[in-house]
Amino acid sequence: MKLSHSGIGGGLTNIEFNAFYNDVAKALDDNGVKSTEKYQVLVFVNSLRSEIVEN
Numbered sequence: 005m006k007l008s009h010s011g012i013g014g015g016l017t018n019i020e021f022n023a024f025y026n027d028v029a030k031a032l033d034d035n036g037v038k039s040t041e042k043y044q045v046l047v048f049v050n051s052l053r054s055e056i057v058e059n
């Protein structure tokens with residue numbers, strides 16, 4: 005996962021990952037996903053943060 009993302013601006017930052025995370029949260033809200041399922045998705049997304057963020 006790090007290798008896939010390491011070429012993007014020298015590695016993704018936490019700020020960039022947060023923008024992605026917030027967009028996922030909004031997409032789930034906009035599509036009426038209930039909060040239990042929404043947080044299951046967000047917990048999973050966040051569990052991959054350390055494999056993607058380098059800076």
Ligand code: HEM
Pocket residue numbers: 008009011012016020021024049050052053056
């Ligand atoms: C949980 C979050 C994420 C997951 C699971 C994920 C997963 C992946 C995977 C598996 C690939 C490789 C695809 C392939 O080569 O077939 C990839 C590539 C890529 N990801 Fe992500 N990604 C995530 C977040 C992000 C974010 C936040 C960004 C940008 C802000 C991003 C931008 C990209 C780009 C541009 C590529 C293509 C890199 C290249 O081929 O040069 N990803 N991602």
